[in-house]
Amino acid sequence: xxxxxxxxxxxxxxxxxxxxxxxxxxxxxxxxxxxAREKRIAKELADAAAKMSDAEKMHDEFQRKNAEFEQQxxxxxxxxxxEAQTERQRLLDEARQTADTLLTKRQQAMRNDAQNLHxxxxxxxxxxxxxxxxxxxxxxxxxxxxxxxxxAFMHRLREMDEQSNADMAHxxxxxxxxxxxxSAFDLTELQRAVIQKALSETFSADxxxxxxxxxxxxxGIELIAxxxxxxxSVADYLASLESAVxxxxxxxx
Amino acid sequence: xxLSPDEIIFWQYGFFKLNATIVYTWGLMGxxxxxxxxxxxxxxxxxQRTRWQNLLEIVVGGIAKQIEEVxxxxxxxxxxxxxxxxxxxxSAALFTIVPGYEPPTGSLSTTxxxxxxxxxxxxLFGISENGPAEYFRxxxxxTFIMLPFNIISELSRTLALAxxxxxxxxxxTMILAILLxxxxxxxxxxxxxxxxLTGMVQAYIFSILATVYIxxxxxxxxxxxxxxTTIKHEPR
Numbered sequence: 001x002x003x004x005x006x007x008x009x010x011x012x013x014x015x016x017x018x019x020x021x022x023x024x025x026x027x028x029x030x031x032x033x034x035x036a037r038e039k040r041i042a043k044e045l046a047d048a049a050a051k052m053s054d055a056e057k058m059h060d061e062f063q064r065k066n067a068e069f070e071q072q073x074x075x076x077x078x079x080x081x082x083e084a085q086t087e088r089q090r091l092l093d094e095a096r097q098t099a100d101t102l103l104t105k106r107q108q109a110m111r112n113d114a115q116n117l118h119x120x121x122x123x124x125x126x127x128x129x130x131x132x133x134x135x136x137x138x139x140x141x142x143x144x145x146x147x148x149x150x151x152a153f154m155h156r157l158r159e160m161d162e163q164s165n166a167d168m169a170h171x172x173x174x175x176x177x178x179x180x181x182x183s184a185f186d187l188t189e190l191q192r193a194v195i196q197k198a199l200s201e202t203f204s205a206d207x208x209x210x211x212x213x214x215x216x217x218x219x220g221i222e223l224i225a226x227x228x229x230x231x232x233s234v235a236d237y238l239a240s241l242e243s244a245v246x247x248x249x250x251x252x253x
Numbered sequence: 254x255x256l257s258p259d260e261i262i263f264w265q266y267g268f269f270k271l272n273a274t275i276v277y278t279w280g281l282m283g284x285x286x287x288x289x290x291x292x293x294x295x296x297x298x299x300x301q302r303t304r305w306q307n308l309l310e311i312v313v314g315g316i317a318k319q320i321e322e323v324x325x326x327x328x329x330x331x332x333x334x335x336x337x338x339x340x341x342x343x344s345a346a347l348f349t350i351v352p353g354y355e356p357p358t359g360s361l362s363t364t365x366x367x368x369x370x371x372x373x374x375x376x377l378f379g380i381s382e383n384g385p386a387e388y389f390r391x392x393x394x395x396t397f398i399m400l401p402f403n404i405i406s407e408l409s410r411t412l413a414l415a416x417x418x419x420x421x422x423x424x425x426t427m428i429l430a431i432l433l434x435x436x437x438x439x440x441x442x443x444x445x446x447x448x449x450l451t452g453m454v455q456a457y458i459f460s461i462l463a464t465v466y467i468x469x470x471x472x473x474x475x476x477x478x479x480x481x482t483t484i485k486h487e488p489r
Contacts, residue, residue, distance in 0.1 A: 002256070002257060002259075002361040002362075002419075003361050003362050003365055004259045004272070004274075004360075004362045005362075006268060006269065006270060007259050007270075007272060007274050007275060007360065007362035007363070007366075008362045008363075008365050008366045008369070009366075010275050010366075011274065011275070011278060011357070011362060011363045011366035011367070012366040012369060012370060014275070014278050014279070014282065014366075015337070015341065015366060015367060015370055016370070017282070018282050018285065018286075018337055018341060019333050019334060019337045020333075021282065021285075021286045021289075022285065022286065022289060022333065022336070022337050022340065023333040023337075025286055025289040025290050025293060026285075026286075026289035026293065026309065026313065026336075027313055027329075027332050027333055027336060029293035029296050030293060030296070030306075030309050030310055030313045031313065031317075031329065031332075032296075033293075033296045033297070033298055033302075033306070033310070034310055034313075034314065036298040037298060037299070037300065040298065040299065040300075041300075
């Protein structure tokens with residue numbers, strides 16, 4: 001008989017015991033370990049995914065910030081460039097303006113200098129000319145010249161126009177002080193009498209006269225009465241000449 | 254020349270006896286349990302693990318995957334029974350490389366015991382899955398006339414399980430013993446290698462057939478179609 005029933009029963013028991021033992025010592029711990037590992041791997045994968053998504057988020061954020069920063073930098077740079085350009089333009093303009101001003105000033109100064117020089121030159125020339133003229137006339141002045149001057153004065157007196165004549169007459173009549181006759185030299189008695197006579201004739205009135213010598217007239221004679229003046233003198237000519245020369249100089253400048 | 258390790262009796266007291274089958278079975282049980290304890294004593298839950306733990310994880314994971322592929326949706330529920338069947342038969346075959354060892358599966362008593370376990374386990378799992386009424390109604394399908402045939406089929410496949418495993422295991426050791434007397438040198442080694450392969454295949458077939466029977470009982474409502482993968486291995 002190939003089947004031994006005691007052995008069969010014993011083997012069934014043995015097998016059931018083996019099932020229990022292996023369940024207890026093999027399957028359960030191994031499956032637990034696998035489960036734990038799988039759970040851990042799943043967790044780690046989830047963590048990794050979370051980290052990845054975080055990293056992606058951060059990356060996006062970083063990129064966005066970077067772009068923003070780049071944009072800002074660009075804007076700032078362009079603004080700075082623009083400002084620098086503007087500043088440069090302003091400085092250039094200012095410098096140009098300053099240069100222009102300086103140039104104008106210098107030109108003005110040079111023109112002024114030239115004008116001053118010119119004027120000075122004119123003045124000096126004028127003074128010299130007049131000085132020479134004065135000196136020459138003064139040197140030439142003597143009795144006969146004085147006589148001629150008196151005659152010239154007399155002539156002017158007589159040739160006065162109506163208006164001047166009336167004005168002078170009025171002035172002589174209303175004057176509180178005696179009329180003043182100034183001459184470059186002391187008039188002789190005869191000359192004084194002639195002038196007195198001529199005045200009396202001309203204005204048909206008795207006129208009191210005070211004579212006075214005034215060397216700065218250079219050579220000449222003048223009548224001053226209450227603001228009115230009748231004169232013939234070289235100084236007058238010279239003065240008119242001087243004013244004419246000055247006018248000329250002014251026009252030239 | 255023993256036909257079965259049952260015949261090697263170490264100790265006997267009336268009905269009780271201690272034959273080689275039982276002793277080697279104990280030895281196998283000791284090795285399996287001791288190995289399991291040694292490896293699982295310091296299991297690593299992390300990514301780093303020992304080679305032995307890796308081996309056991311592959312074995313256990315592989316068995317669970319096979320059970321799932323056959324069609325049982327909760328392999329862990331059946332892993333204890335089917336996994337132990339496979340491990341016991343496989344290790345019994347594997348230890349034939351040890352001189353003087355007689356595989357306990359080479360005894361018809363052992364294979365009958367295993368077949369009886371399957372024979373009992375199938376309705377138990379079927380009832381626990383579907384309830385007794387639903388399970389026993391299966392025997393009346395398609396008509397009540399089929400009831401005796403269904404019962405005969407149940408019994409005969411249990412017998413087939415036992416005899417198939419016994420024949421294969423016994424023949425392996427028998428052929429080896431005979432060949433050792435005839436051509437004592439190289440040929441037995443080749444046959445021994447072949448025997449190892451046969452043992453592994455038998456372990457696979459035995460456990461996968463048990464799984465198929467259990468799956469068929471557990472899915473009583475569904476049509477009884479055995480997966481193709483199992484049909485290929487059945488005749489042996």
